Amino acid sequence: MARERVTVVDIARAAGVSKSTVSLVLQGSPLVNEVTRAKVNATIRELGYVYNRGAANLRQAKSKIIGIVVNDLTNSFFAELAVGVDSVVQSAGFVQFLANTGEKIERQREVVASMREHGVSGLIISPSRGTTAADLAPLVASGIPVVLVVRDIAGAGVSSLTSDxxxxxxxxxxxxxxxxxxxxxxxxxxxxxxxxxxxxxxxxxxxxxxxxxxxxxxxxxxxxxxxxxxxxxxxxxxxxxxxxxxxxxxxxxxxxxxxxxxxxxxxxxxxxxxxxxxxxxxxxxxxxxxxxxxxxPQGMGERAAELLLKQIGAGQADAQAIVSPVxxxxxxxxxxxxxxxxxxxxx
Incomplete structure (x- = not known):
């Protein structure tokens, strides 16, 4: 009987980590600590998993998807912001993936990694508490357009939209x-x-x-x-x-x-x-x-989406810092x- 193909989900379950963490290890991401990396790699060897990089590259091809990552979806402000984003990206032929980090940086890393794996064309992020420019450096290096909303990060090198x-x-x-x-x-x-x-x-x-x-x-x-x-x-x-x-x-x-x-x-x-x-x-x-x-908040979402789509259309991510009046x-x-x-x- 042929052996069933081992999947990323199988590795994640056996190693006791998330699927996104396994993906980060497979991609050689520096965002995973060495202890977790060693545990995941040991599980990969034990289960005999073979990483199909060609298929991964196909998954990472740019799609008509916009990722929106917020720090607290229990606050209705972010629901209204997401509605504003959706109204703009939908008319441009995009769909949005929405994720909530609950103010956890590790969760933020995981959802961003997962969205990149699905080939998002750009990201709108309201960063979790404690997020630094170093946390966003892999995104900047990848060239994926990013717009920060609500909270700006000094020295991040990406566009931001905040209020006065x-x-x-x-x-x-x-x-x-x-x-x-x-x-x-x-x-x-x-x-x-x-x-x-x-x-x-x-x-x-x-x-x-x-x-x-x-x-x-x-x-x-x-x-x-x-x-x-x-x-x-x-x-x-x-x-x-x-x-x-x-x-x-x-x-x-x-x-x-x-x-x-x-x-x-x-x-x-x-x-x-x-x-x-x-x-x-x-x-x-x-x-x-x-x-x-x-x-x-809805207007902020609309402006953030317009700024992101402009960068996607231009094929570059020149950073702009916009402060909206109140x-x-x-x-x-x-x-x-x-x-x-x-x-x-x-x-």
Whole structure:
């Protein structure tokens, strides 16, 4: 009886690793640590696997596929961004493969490797926390067009599309000050990301401009999620001198802050002013409607896709760094009247 052909899946199962990790080893990728590489190679020899490089090269031929890799698909911002990407690439005859890394760099490496194996024509990536230029170096060397969104990576040598996070935070805090708030907190977000740094800098600059102190106790980091928002506002409410308003890292945190306030029988907008960041679809329909800095996630996806398709069409990946303007959308969560207003933000 003929022996069944050993597959990459068989090797992955026997070695206790992912299929993508096996593929990286077969390709000689430097992204795999030596211990894992040795284990996979030993399994390959044990099972008698033969790598068909010709077939692999056929798989790697360029396709009409765009890869989109995001760091947190539980945040509706990224779902809206993906919709924007899809609307553009679909009209250009491409399809998108969407993957979520959950802020794990190893998972990011695996999904990128898998997408390259399927011959993607380009990649749109919102990098996981801790991603460095070195992590993206193999992509740059391969010549695959890449556009980073939301988070930029210094020295990566690829195109990026980010929002004017500093200007947005300044506008939000100025608005709270104009409405008479003086003890304003900054809630949520991971401090080791460039987005947090830019929004925090805007928060501090606006308070300094108004002649207000920035007590460290009012800066409370947390996961950039609804649950993280609940945790952050609980800590803020335990302070001896409580804040009366907050700029939240993003809308997900802001929704959690509103949940936490209600748990304490405080009404967002009336008893405590809340401003988010992103302007996801839910912000407009929330009760109260959420005041937020609009970065237009769907529009960002569209612009990222257009930039990527331009690079694919040109056959080269000249790096461009684009910073999109933002708007402050004033709704009820900051105590504003029901008639919503939009404030243009100056850079």
């Amino acid at each position: 996070n500093h200007a947005g935070a300044v506008a939000a805090v100025r608005h709270l000050v104009e409405r008479g708030r003086r003890r304003i907190a900054f809630l949520g977000g991971f401090a080791d990301t460039a987005v947090f740094e830019a929004r925090m800098r805007g928060y501090r600059d606006a308070l300094g401009e108004a002649g207000l102190d920035v007590p460290e106790e009012l800066v409370i980091g947390s996961a950039p999620s609804r649950a993280g928002g609940v945790t952050a506002i609980e800590q803020a409410m335990m302070l001896k001198e409580r804040p009366t308003a907050a700029l939240c890292f993003n809308d997900a945190v802001a929704f959690g802050v509103c949940d936490g306030l209600r748990a304490r029988r405080l009404e967002p907008g009336a008893d405590f002013a809340v401003i988010g960041f992103d302007d996801v679809i839910e912000a407009k329909t929330a009760v109260p409607a959420l005041t937020t800095v609009s970065v237009d 708007r402050l959308v004033v709704r009820q969560s900051c105590g504003a009247p029901i008639d919503h207003k939009v404030k243009e933000v100056s850079p």
